[in-house]
Amino acid sequence: MAADVRADNAPYDDINITPMLDLAYVLLVTFIILTTASVQGVKVNAPRTQAASSLAKPQTRAITITQDGALFLDAYPVSLDELSQRLAALKSGNPALPVVLKADARTQYRKVTEVLEVAKKLDITELGLVTQRQPAEP
Template sequence: MAMGPVSGRGGKRAPMADINVTPLVDVMLVLLIIFMVTAPLMLAGVPVDLPESAAGALDQDKKPITVSIDKSGEVFVDDKPVQFSAIDAQFGQIAATSGKGKDAPQIFLRADRGLDYGRVMAVMGSLNHAGLNRVALVTMGADDGAAGAEAP
């Protein structure tokens, strides 16, 4: 919207006071599409067929440590494979470098649905033995298929 001529100043016009928001909206829509496409690709890298649960997601303040067990029984700590015989040492090292009590890291345990229950309990026992007691079991939501965590 242009302003009319200013009287008393030799007939000069005032500057335009409008902001064209169309390019801003275009850029924001492109960014929204990019984030919508890339967000599902940022999930954990170990393919695990999670069981379903009606439990809601947990609140989290720090980035959790993800322990995954695939269908063959291989254990991964944050997408890095760990030999089953060395998980006690790995969990002990995590416990030694992190705080205790409320400062202890949150552990998200992801285990394949078809996995032997004893294998999952052995990993949970190793976590408990190392002093990592803030463990949440990750499941798929029963109604929408979204990932959530169920407190033990």
């Protein structure tokens, strides 16, 4: 017998890590998919209401106003003029463009009305206001 041939009952000197690497790759891909699949946007503290329902259609655009009055369109910072231009371009491609407005509860009301005026000028009729559901009182 040759020196490199081992008997059937001899212990292994190495560990096969291929199944462990396969599992690590599956977990990595799952983690990447779950973290990028979250709703895009800027986090704000939305006001609470009793009738909060924010069902968004797949092509819905989100306008966000932060506490300090910064405007975002789908997580991209914009000025009021840029918002108007981009919404006009989107509306030309989709006449029934659905838009949701997410504003922080402490946002100045003036900023909200400015965004609503832009939507009115562009004849955006499918406009929703995002709120949080207020917990029911016992």
